[in-house]
Amino acid sequence: MKLDIFLQQVPDGDGTWWQSLASGLQWTLLVALLAWIMAFALGSLVGVARTTDKRWLTRLGDTYVELFRNIPLLVQFFLWYFVVPGLIPSVKVWVTTLDPTQHQLVTAIVCLGFFTSARIAEQVRSGIQSLARGQRNAGYAVGLTQVQTYRFVLLPMAYRIIIPPLTSELMNLIKNTAVAYSIGLTELFFRTREMGEMTFRYFEAFAAATLIYIVISMAANRVMAFIERRVAVPGYIAGSH
Amino acid sequence: MRRFITTIITAALLGGPVAAQDLGGTLKKIKDTGTITLGHRESSIPFSYLDDKQQPIGYALDLCMKIVDAVKTELKIPNLKVTLQPVTSSNRIPLLQNGTIDLECGSTTNSVARQEQVSFGPTYFVINVSAAVKKSSSVNTIADLDGKTVSTTSGTTSVPLIKSYEKAKGVDVKEIYGKDHAESFLLLADDRAAAFIMDDILLAGQIANARNPADYRILPESLRQEPYSMMLRKGDAPFKALVDRAVGAVMKSGEIEKIYAKWFTAPIAPKGVNLNFPMTPVIRDAFKNPNDKGV
Incomplete structure (x- = not known):
């Protein structure tokens, strides 16, 4: 294994292989961050919807989760990138006005956002359902509306309980961004493959990518652990130590 | 590590009694195992791809079978076993280098950069x-x-x-x-x-x-x-000579015309599509003067 390959110029590109991987990493982080924001917001809404007393809302939420959970991620990328614009003429018109790179970025964020939101919704639901029934009833008893009960009683505790599975979800999301190579987004995995195929130094390229993915996933893990400690309620479940 | 193994093998060969035929490399491997492994692609139409029965077929495979025939004659193994191993554009070179395949029959560009890693047979398409x-x-x-x-x-x-x-x-x-x-x-x-x-x-x-x-x-x-050619391991002169001789003979004898027509100007499996791609002057020239020049 010779590391000088990382300092060699990319044929007819700008910069070295090391810089090429670094630019891929930027895309990876950007997609992960924006998809996480989307997934967290959507996932929370759907998760809450599945625990309300409105039967139709619960059904709708269940359908949403099953839809996005049961289709392989690679297939979902293909659907969002090729099939959706092909089926809906107005989307196609809009897509052709977009810069192709922007289009890939938007597709990757939307696809990963929906996929991850279904998984977060499932965790938010289980977090709320793990709380004692009395908490909800206590909320109603002191005169809070359903919205207020969720906002001030149920969700603050539910989110604290589900921080560990949410951490795994965030780490999964970071690793899942690699699938965006399939729509040609030049993220880290795309650059790694490109480096392998153009220099035949697969071992070096993939060793570097492995290391980078481990480092960013671990960093996400540490950040979530920090948040978990900061928001812990003394004397209550996992947060206590 | 590879160099280490090569050293040991060389030492063993030099130290042991001199074999009647100095084969070495790929030919020795084929003789010892009674098997030749060809690497093929799955969707490089019409060079190397799978037909509707999932059998590898194609222009490059037809030419590689000519090499297999030459190996049979050379080593006097009429019942030589031919194994077909699918490869992709990413793993074709590593699999050739580590000995999983002996010859790659696909749509590989013969480039100077790749020649640092592998050898090529005569150009069969440009x-x-x-x-x-x-x-x-x-x-x-x-x-x-x-x-x-x-x-x-x-x-x-x-x-x-x-x-x-x-x-x-x-x-x-x-x-x-x-x-x-x-x-x-x-x-x-x-x-x-x-x-x-x-x-x-x-x-x-x-x-x-x-x-x-x-x-x-x-x-x-x-x-x-860009010239296309079959890939073989680098630094294996006897096998390279056999490949050049076998493919060169097909080109010189004009048999190549028939093989070319079969794949490029006639309907091919699986859908019976005709590529309508008659021989260009550059390709004709490559057949007249077989060579392995890369780009």
Whole structure:
């Protein structure tokens, strides 16, 4: 294994292989961050919807989760990138006005956002359902509306309980961004493959990518652990130590 | 590690009694195991691909079978076992180097960069890297693509070619990547890209399989010519000589005309599509003077 390959110029590109991987990493982080924001917001809404007393809302939420959970991620990328614009003429018109790179970025964020939101919704639901029934009833008893009960009683505790599975979800999301190579987004995995195929130094390229993915996933893990400690309620479940 | 093993093998060969025939390398491996393993592609139409019965067929495989025949005669193993191993553009070189396959029969460009890793047999096809466009578009030359989006397949030699063309001619095109040729072509078919830049024969294959083949054309311009050839392990002179002799004989005898016609100007499996790709002068020249020059 010779590391000088990382300092060699990319044929007819700008910069070295090391810089090429670094630019891929930027895309990876950007997609992960924006998809996480989307997934967290959507996932929370759907998760809450599945625990309300409105039967139709619960059904709708269940359908949403099953839809996005049961289709392989690679297939979902293909659907969002090729099939959706092909089926809906107005989307196609809009897509052709977009810069192709922007289009890939938007597709990757939307696809990963929906996929991850279904998984977060499932965790938010289980977090709320793990709380004692009395908490909800206590909320109603002191005169809070359903919205207020969720906002001030149920969700603050539910989110604290589900921080560990949410951490795994965030780490999964970071690793899942690699699938965006399939729509040609030049993220880290795309650059790694490109480096392998153009220099035949697969071992070096993939060793570097492995290391980078481990480092960013671990960093996400540490950040979530920090948040978990900061928001812990003394004397209550996992947060206590 | 490889050098270490080579040293040991060399030492063993030198130290032991001198064999009647000094085979070594691939030929020795074939003789010892009674098996030759050919690497083939799964969708490089018409060079090396799977038919509707999932059997590997193609122009490159036909030529490789000529090499297998020569190996049988040379080693006097009439019942030599032929194993077929699928390979991809990413793993074809590593699998050849580690001995999983003995000969790669696909659509591999013979490039100077690759010659540092592997050897090549005689050039059996010469492609032009060109652009497929829709007939309805106003694009007539590659320079007309200035300011437009073009698609290409990631990991192929077309990627650095477009970039160097842009720099040389001062044109500005935006590249988007499909992960395989079918997806890159889909980007053109959906009007997401104004052109698909790739080897002309592969473009012809995509067009022949498109819903409306008459809608597309390949620009007569060429970004670069690239020779295709079979790959074998580097530094294996006896096997290389056998490959050159076997394929060279097919080319000199004119038998190649029949094999070429079978794959490029006649309907081929699985759908009975005709690629309509008659022999170009450059290809004819490569058959007249068999060579393994890379680009």
